[in-house]
Amino acid sequence: MPEIETNVEAPTKGAIAKATGIAFLAALVLLFAAVLPAEYGVDPLKTGKLLGLTGIAAAGEDNAKGRAAVVAAPGSGRVNAPENAIYKVDSQDFSLSPGDGVEMKYHMQKGATMVYGWKANGKLQFEFHGEPDQKPSKDYYESYELDDKIGRDASYGSFTAPSTGIPGWFWQNKGKKEVSFHLTVAGYFDSARMYVDGKPEEMPVTDAK
DSSP: OOOOOOOOOOOOOHHHOOOOOOOHHHHHHHIIIIIHHHHHHOOOSSSHHHHHHHHHHHHHHHHTTTEEEOOOOOOOOOOOOOOSSOEEEEEEEEETTTTTTEEEEEOOOTTOOOEHHHHHHHEEEEEEEESSSOOTTTOOOOEEEEEEEEEEEEEEEEEEOSSSSSEEEEOOOOOSSEEEEEEEESSEEEEEEEEETTTTEEEEEOOOO
């Protein structure tokens, strides 16, 4: 088998110096762009803020002081919202004959929250909607959930008031049999009203025990 001759030239001193300089420059950029923002919260190039690295240093400081660092997910807003009073609870039982409807609403301040659930022994057409105290027009309202075709026998969820106003539900029995259902609401609402044939009736609400 014939021998293969290879000629490999040793790198020149200039090439070595150039490679060393490039490596040093890259390490320097990495130091200022990532290491300093992440480890020490120092962000001279503003790349740490852009890449979300400055929060790492803040979390490390919190943990070093014996506190658990809680970081909200992007766009999630606050993770805790203290209130000045305990939340209220309300529980109602309804029974609707075929063709009948009923409406139940709760007055809430902007940003207040509540959790809710209702369950029926048959399907009901319903709409979860709200009216702000300051309406741009007389008939203005906001619709949050609607099923006026097939109907459902239950709905559960949470709600944060987009404005100070009175959100609530309208249910209607479009079936041929009487339907009974139970509603439970808990949260930061001020008052409650029940509407039968469009006539409002103030309903008592109580603080959570």
